[in-house]
Amino acid sequence: MADDERPAKRARYDFDFADHIHVLVGPSKRDFVVHVGVLTKRSAFFKAAVSKRWKTSGDGTKAIVLPDDDASVFHDYLQCMYTGTVRTGYLRRVIDIYILADKLQDPASMNITINAIIRSSDEKNFIPGRVNISHAWKRTAPGSKLRKLLVDYYVHEVTEKVMSKENEEGLDFEDFYYEVITGLVKVKAEVRAAEDSGTSDGLEEVISERPRCYYHQHDDWCPPCASDGSGSDSGGSESE
Template sequence: MADAESPAKRVKLDFSEHLRILVGPSKQEFMVHKDVITRRSSFFQAAASQRWSGSGSGKVIELSDDDPAVFSAYLECLYTGVVHVDDQLCSDGFLALKLYMLADKLGDLKSMNCIIDSIIKWSDRHRELPDTPSATYVVANTMEISPLRRLMVDFHVQESAKDALDDVIAKSPLLCGAILKEFGRLKAGNLDLKVRKVFNQACNKRPKCYYHQHDEQCPPCASDSA
């Protein structure tokens, strides 16, 4: 009965209007269906409203501080609902992390949830974690409540081998501090539990919505909303 659970899928989209989006210092151009992107992104919904200068199809919006490659990957997620977290996407400082942060900036919760699920699946499939510079970049550029930040810290607290933690200690005081803070929180809140019940909790075994964000437009996943 999937149709009854997802009425948003039956909403009729208008493909007649476009937004012209210029990304990066080079102002690489992307033409995007206005109705598609404004239904998902609170940023573009505001940018396309009457409060901003200009109106109509072909309206120009600039994202001068963003990477065209990351924005292109975002559009693929927007239109297909799929994130290809492959070797190419994981190169250049783990591009998938930057993709999540862009979706966060644009206020697209559905894409954020899709991206973070793909990062977890990629890590589980390859038995690999984001490296120290990549995780440090996330911690340095997100708030403590960010699900992506929590995931980076949980990866290191729950799944990192000793050599990976040694690398963090040697290279990143910022990430090391976040990890130690989480160790302290878990220890203080679980004094009556054995260590194995507190630690070694793989991120891919968490409840489906554990690293998600939801609102009225992006309700909790069906398996967690019963």
């Protein structure tokens, strides 16, 4: 997965690096030592956790415990949070980083993973397949920006070849296709309105050419991105 640009222009290193906390992740409680200032500025979850009484591990160390999360995913999430890039070539792992960032209420990291998916799709000429979509769909809430992106790939860029392959896999995915059909109905209405008005500008949408913030989440620390254009052409015809 290609590295991605920062979600917005800002001073990224104005953190307080003096204090740190232990984050114990997974059933084995793998210990990650993280700067408190970084966690609390990026993640509303950690900000709330640190403001409360920290749990104490067996040796008396103050720690936040995430028993149900995957330590390897949390490792990659920290890489994303500290460096502003996604350092994996696997779509499933990028999706898992997004899901964890969503759980931890870190929109900046969510936006970085969205950018990485779009860029990789554009460069490798693929769209996410149903196995990865199903994985994401079960772990995100209605209205999720990741769900919107995945639906839009099928509304705007899916090919007959991909649809034939997906049908052969026989996955039960009614909710996803309902969203796709809803999107197609909306596009059809836009086409009809354009025909009535004598213009078709903007109807041929390519995911990578949309405004950078289209699939982003934002909060006080992560404001909307600067309007400085978008990516290159994408013709995603394969699925991953």
